Amino acid sequence: MWRGSLYKLIYRELLLFLILFAVLSTIYRHLLTSSQKRDFEQIVIYCDNFINLIPLSFVLGFYVSYVAQRWWQQYQAIPWPDKVMHLIALYVTGNDEYARMLRRGLMRYLNLSLILVLRSISSAVKKRFPTLDHVVDSGFMTALELDLFLAVPSIEFNTYWIPCTWFINLLKEARQNHRIPDPQGLKLIMEEFSEFRTKCGLLWSYDWISIPLVYTQVVTLATYSFFAVALIARQYIDGKEKQFQLQIDVYVPIFTILQFFFFMGLLKVAEQLINPFGDDDEDFELNWIIDRHTKVSYLGVDTLMNRCPPLVKDIYFDAENLILPYTEAAAAYKKKTYRGSVANMTVPEEKQTMFLPDVIEEDEEDVRPSHHSSMMSIRTHNESPSCERRSARALIHLRRLMQPLLKRFFNLIFKNRFKPTKRSNDQKL
Numbered sequence: 145m146w147r148g149s150l151y152k153l154i155y156r157e158l159l160l161f162l163i164l165f166a167v168l169s170t171i172y173r174h175l176l177t178s179s180q181k182r183d184f185e186q187i188v189i190y191c192d193n194f195i196n197l198i199p200l201s202f203v204l205g206f207y208v209s210y211v212a213q214r215w216w217q218q219y220q221a222i223p224w225p226d227k228v229m230h231l232i233a234l235y236v237t238g239n240d241e242y243a244r245m246l247r248r249g250l251m252r253y254l255n256l257s258l259i260l261v262l263r264s265i266s267s268a269v270k271k272r273f274p275t276l277d278h279v280v281d282s283g284f285m286t287a288l289e290l291d292l293f294l295a296v297p298s299i300e301f302n303t304y305w306i307p308c309t310w311f312i313n314l315l316k317e318a319r320q321n322h323r324i325p326d327p328q329g330l331k332l333i334m335e336e337f338s339e340f341r342t343k344c345g346l347l348w349s350y351d352w353i354s355i356p357l358v359y360t361q362v363v364t365l366a367t368y369s370f371f372a373v374a375l376i377a378r379q380y381i382d383g384k385e386k387q388f389q390l391q392i393d394v395y396v397p398i399f400t401i402l403q404f405f406f407f408m409g410l411l412k413v414a415e416q417l418i419n420p421f422g423d424d425d426e427d428f429e430l431n432w433i434i435d436r437h438t439k440v441s442y443l444g445v446d447t448l449m450n451r452c453p454p455l456v457k458d459i460y461f462d463a464e465n466l467i468l469p470y471t472e473a474a475a476a477y478k479k480k481t482y483r484g485s486v487a488n489m490t491v492p493e494e495k496q497t498m499f500l501p502d503v504i505e506e507d508e509e510d511v512r513p514s515h516h517s518s519m520m521s522i523r524t525h526n527e528s529p530s531c532e533r534r535s536a537r538a539l540i541h542l543r544r545l546m547q548p549l550l551k552r553f554f555n556l557i558f559k560n561r562f563k564p565t566k567r568s569n570d571q572k573l
Contacts, residue, residue: 207414265421
């Protein structure tokens, strides 16, 4: 109830706000003279009229939305070795000691690169591995590997990627020793390894490139300025000059406290989500992720490879219409299958007869442009589209009527013109 709750985040600021509000109310009611009260009332009215000029809802809402989206993207950037684990278990063959060392070494290098990244960006992981000697003592790195790691110059850049090169060299050795006989398997392992390596770099980039400080300062200044003005603007004063003030003297600003919960709570939530790699209540459990990845990796590529159940028939092997069981508690959740919004719609029987309807085709592209049609289009430029369609339809109909007549006419002409004449025998001689 308390851990990670809203009350834990804002109780200090809320107590300070209520104390200051009570102090100002006491001074106004008991310590100020009549003239001083009139001056104080003018300040209260002024602050109450212009407090809404602070665009707190817009600025804070947009900021929290952006931070929450970035927070989820940071979680999705955490790499998981499960895909690489399954591919290594499938394509790196052999059950001897060398094959086991090969598969376990590949997964250890993969997890080691993630640990080195998290040591650079997470205070919780840094507390677990303060030095690289603690990484060696935990079994993620050998003493020789540590010497090779420290031998690389690392003054100007982070060297978390060095175990990735060891992974590649070990994978190349496995290929040369015919432990990966399928080249497609090598390709798939490298693709998933590249995705794992990309996410490690993305985690480091999220820690390097944070939300611009000026953006956070604007939102923080707007929130605290709003409630600093509200300390005065929400005071009860004598008279009816203040907008929305009731005649009943209200000692506790209930709705101002609700506003404080909402606005200040959103600001504190955004501050918690900006860096989820710390050691706050709602930050990512990165140490648990390291433990989980290590245990699952070794189980997947070594221990569970020889513990597979035999192939058997399932209990529904000969069944066609399966009826799956439910418990009594879950029986209420079984629903009918969704068939579609019009699955049960009925069509009247007299309208179910099938026929081929007459379709009038409108092929405007068949109408060839001519001088007459061009002049016609100029004259009808301002007419409606329906008139244009009727004109085009009339031209098409006229063309279809004239086409057989023109065809017969031209056939008759060419037939009479090129008809051969019979020459007499005298002409032949």
